[in-house]
Amino acid sequence: MLPSPFAVTAPPLAAEKFRDPATTAKGEPRASVALRGLDTLWFNTGTLCNLSCATCYIESSPTNDALAYLTLAEMTAYLDEIAREGLPTREIGFTGGEPFMNREAPAMIALALDRGFEVLVLTNAMRPMRRFEAALLALPRERLTMRVSLDHYTKLVHEAERGVGTWDIAIDGLRWLSANGFRIAIAGRHLGTESDADARGGYAALFAGLGLPEPDLVLFPEMDAAADVPEISTACWGILGVSLDSIMCASSRMVVRRKGAAAPAVLACTLLAYDPQFELSATLAEAARPVPLNHPHCARFCVLGGASCSG
Numbered sequence: 001m002l003p004s005p006f007a008v009t010a011p012p013l014a015a016e017k018f019r020d021p022a023t024t025a026k027g028e029p030r031a032s033v034a035l036r037g038l039d040t041l042w043f044n045t046g047t048l049c050n051l052s053c054a055t056c057y058i059e060s061s062p063t064n065d066a067l068a069y070l071t072l073a074e075m076t077a078y079l080d081e082i083a084r085e086g087l088p089t090r091e092i093g094f095t096g097g098e099p100f101m102n103r104e105a106p107a108m109i110a111l112a113l114d115r116g117f118e119v120l121v122l123t124n125a126m127r128p129m130r131r132f133e134a135a136l137l138a139l140p141r142e143r144l145t146m147r148v149s150l151d152h153y154t155k156l157v158h159e160a161e162r163g164v165g166t167w168d169i170a171i172d173g174l175r176w177l178s179a180n181g182f183r184i185a186i187a188g189r190h191l192g193t194e195s196d197a198d199a200r201g202g203y204a205a206l207f208a209g210l211g212l213p214e215p216d217l218v219l220f221p222e223m224d225a226a227a228d229v230p231e232i233s234t235a236c237w238g239i240l241g242v243s244l245d246s247i248m249c250a251s252s253r254m255v256v257r258r259k260g261a262a263a264p265a266v267l268a269c270t271l272l273a274y275d276p277q278f279e280l281s282a283t284l285a286e287a288a289r290p291v292p293l294n295h296p297h298c299a300r301f302c303v304l305g306g307a308s309c310s311g
Contacts, residue, residue, distance in 0.1 A: 003054065004053075004054035004055040004160070004161055005152075005157050005160045005161060005191060006054075006055055006151070006161060006189050006191065006192075006222050007054075007055065007222070007224070008222045008223070008224035008227040008300075009192060009227075010224070010227035010228045010229070011227070011228045012226060012228060013225070013227060013228045013229070013296060014228060017228075017231055017296075018231065018294050018295055018296060020294075021277060021294045022292065024231040024232075024233050025231060026233070028231075028233035028234070028235065029234045030231065030232070030234070030292050030293060030294060031232040031233055031236060031237065031292075031293045031303075032290045032291060032292040032293060033244055033247045033249045033250050033290060033293065034244070034250065034290045035249070035250060035251070035253075035287075035288045035290070035291075036245055036250050036251060037087075037088045037251060038082075038087045038088060038089050038251070038252070038253060038284060038288075039089065039251040039252060039310070040089070040090065040091040040092070040093055040120075040251060040252040040310040040311075041078065041082070041089050041091075041093070041252065041253055041254075041255065041284070042092075042252060042253070042254035042255065042270050042309070043070055043075055043078075043092065043093070043094055043095075043108065043255050044067050044070065044095050044096060044097070044254055044255065044256045044270070044273065045070050045094055045095070045096050045097065045099045045101070045102040045104075045105055045108070046067050046069040046070060046096055046097050046102050046257075047059070047060045047061075047064045047065060047066050047067040047096060047097040047273075048060065048061075048062065048063075048064065048065050048069075048096070048097045048098070048101045048102075049061055049062065049064075049096060049097045049098040049101060049124075050098055050101065050124070050126060050127060051098070051124060051126075051162055051163060051166065052163070053151075053161055053162050053163075054160070054161050055222070055223075055224070057223050057271055057297070058096075058097070058271075058274075060096060060097045060098070064097075065259055066258065066259055066273075066274070067097070067256045067257065067258060067259070067273060068257045068258065068259045068260075068261075069101075069102045069104070069257075070102065070104075070108075070255065070256070070257050070264065071257075072107050072108055072111065074255075074257060074263075074264050075108050075111065075255070076111065078255055078264075078284060079111065079112070079115055081283060081284050081285070082284065083115075085284070085285060087284065089117065090117065090118055091117060091118040091119070091120060091311055092117040092118070092119050092120070093120040093121075093122070093252075093270075093309065093310065093311070094108065094109065094119070094120070094121045094122065095270055095309070096122070098123060098124055098128050098129075099121060099122065099123060100123060100128035100129040100131070100132055101128050105121075105132070106132050106135035106136065106139075107135075109121060109139060109144070110135075110138075110139055113139060113140055113143060113144060117143070118143045118145075118311065119143060119144045119145070120145050120147060120185075120310070121144070121145070121146050121147065122147050122149065122187065122309075123146060123147070123148060123149070123173075124148065124149050124162075124166075124170060124173075125146070125148045125149075125169075125170050125173025125174055125176075125177065126166070126169045126170060126173055127169065129173060130173060130176065133176070136180075136182075137180060141181055141182055141183065144182065144183060145183045145184070145185050145216075145311055146177055146182050146183065146184055146185070147184075147185040147186070147187050147218070147311070148170065148173065148174055148177070148184060148185070148186055148187065149186075149187045150170060150174075150186050150187070150188055151188060151189050152189065152190075152191070152202075153188070153199070153202035153203045153205070153206040154202070155167040155168075157191065158170075171210065174210075174212065175210070175212065178212050184215040184216075185215050185216040185217070185218060185311070186215050186216070186217045186218070187220060188203060188217060188218070188219050188220075189219060189220055189222065190219055196219060199219055200217060200219070203217050220301070220305075220307050221300060221301055221304075221305030221306075221307055222300075223271070223296075223297050223300055223301050224296075224300075225295070225296045225297060227296070227300075229296050229299045229300045229304070230299060230304070231299060232293045232299050232303050236303070240303065240304075242303055242306075246308070247293075247302050247303065248269060248270070248271075248302050248307075248310065249268045249269050249291040249302075251310070252269075252270070252308075252309075252310055253266050253267065253268065253269075253280070253284065253287050254266070254269065254270045254273075255267075256273060263282055264282070265280075265281070265282060266279075266280050266281050266282065266283065266284060266287035267279055267280065267287075268280055268287075268291040269297075269298075270309045271297045271301060271309075272295055272297060277292075277294060278295070
């Protein structure tokens with residue numbers, strides 16, 4: 001596959017950065033984020049995907065099973081913990097990989113809805129999702145959002161990232177979701193040469209041309225752990241005018257099951273599945289400790305990018 005059209009343009013990351021969880025390379029106290037309350041719990045259903053995108057932050061592909069398929073029983077245990085501990089969890093999110101590669105995904109979604117949660121499913125709306133049409137149509141949809149990855153509002157750029165032939169299948173999936181009354185959101189990006197307003201206008205024009213209602217749109221910043229980015233010290237909150245409560249790890253955690261592991265684990269973040277310092281515990285209660293922002297994604301995506309994966 002050719003280089004991604006969304007590749008980050010920046011010098012290489014300085015080797016001395018993001019080494020010490022307590023202190024930045026400049027010797028300043030590193031910022032950390034306390035969990036103010038578990039608003040969103042993510043379940044990574046597994047890293048397998050039907051696509052191999054050029055810049056997948058979690059390196060999903062048809063062969064990457066580093067995160068194994070999570071089971072319905074394992075998910076149920078965490079929902080039981082939420083109920084038992086009286087946690088303030090509002091939303092359950094499903095991510096991957098492509099969640100629908102996991103055959104238990106529809107049952108997991110159904111369980112989360114049955115327990116009364118808002119549910120957000122990240123999907124590419126392609127063949128893995130479509131094989132479960134009957135199961136999806138049986139779900140109540142008032143609290144269900146399907147967030148479809150459409151990397152750009154043009155076929156050319158989308159396929160430069162996702163591969164030739166992916167656009168038409170994704171658009172067909174969007175049409176199916178819309179025709180069947182699902183609440184849709186779009187996860188998109190914009191090129192380095194485009195403004196946020198230009199990108200939003202492009203997506204609006206796309207959906208108008210398709211004759212589909214304009215969905216909610218989330219434009220995510222690009223990530224590249226090898227590209228230079230400032231570290232976030234405790235002084236940065238006041239300098240940047242950013243609230244700690246707006247950072248993703250202040251309100252969410254993610255459950256994964258690593259290949260070969262005896263049990264699932266709770267991670268600080270949806271973005272950092274492979275860095276052991278962000279694996280917090282086996283239970284939600286033990287995962288409530290503060291998280292040092294000791295990774296380039298913390299800076300580029302969450303603090304400077306102002307982004308969150310939650311709905």
